[in-house]
Amino acid sequence: MSIEIKAVKRDVKGTGASRRLRRAGNVPGVIYGGEQPAVSIELDHKELFMQFRHEAFHASILSLVLDGKAESVLLRDYQLHPVRNTIQHIDFQRVSATEKIHVKVPFHFTNEEAAPGVKLGGGNISHIQTEADISCLAKDLPEFIEVDLGNLEVGHSIHLSEIKLPKGIEFVQLAHGDDTAVATILKPRGGEAAATEAEETPAAE
Missing domain, CATH: 2.170.120.20 (Ribosomal protein L25, C-terminal domain)
Incomplete structure (x- = not known):
């Protein structure tokens, strides 16, 4: 089962910027690992949550499409709103084909x-x-x-x-x-x- 998620680079950072993103229906996040630098990203909450609610999303190699380029990643961390159960922030780690x-x-x-x-x-x-x-x-x-x-x-x-x-x-x-x-x-x-x-x-x- 292949799971694809789409993201765009997030240029504006900080608590206020993240709050505005969430109000607009997006989720701030980060992708890190490998030999590349960490990249701040944002994802559409509705599309992300449709995948997030499935068990496989939490224990599968995901295909994260960032600016048209797909990377293999793992879900590493996330934060949920204590009342609304919406995703507040999400972290992905790049994976290598040759490293365990x-x-x-x-x-x-x-x-x-x-x-x-x-x-x-x-x-x-x-x-x-x-x-x-x-x-x-x-x-x-x-x-x-x-x-x-x-x-x-x-x-x-x-x-x-x-x-x-x-x-x-x-x-x-x-x-x-x-x-x-x-x-x-x-x-x-x-x-x-x-x-x-x-x-x-x-x-x-």
Whole structure:
């Protein structure tokens, strides 16, 4: 999925200028990185927000067209209005085709209802992490990482090392020795625990 956004150079800077831009329906921003200098830009808020609301916009290589020239960039930061939920400012980073990037990518959990711990054990799935920091070349960046919970039992967890990754991708945490849990199936409240407690408690005479 290719996402294209259009921007123009922003010549006037400062708080007042940014406020006037927003009132006119535009978003101030910046593009930086690589061997080129940082460039202040502005984007049409309506067009930008239509792309921004999609999950893929936050974890994909974007094509930013600036003055007719396309550059490959990543969304790196943004500020939202606390009440109106409009984009107040946005930052993009240029990416290289030959250098690895670090990006947070969302998890998509599958086969939750089919997991033995849910279907047979009556457990509840807890998502410990909903995203992870990965390292890869720009061409290998996935929109999401699939986590299959189809074999998970009650009381068990699935860790980063158990997730199958596409070729060329690695978890940053795992590379540093942190094999953290991503999801677990919690034992049902009451249920088996209550039954076990009842069996172990002697009847009153």
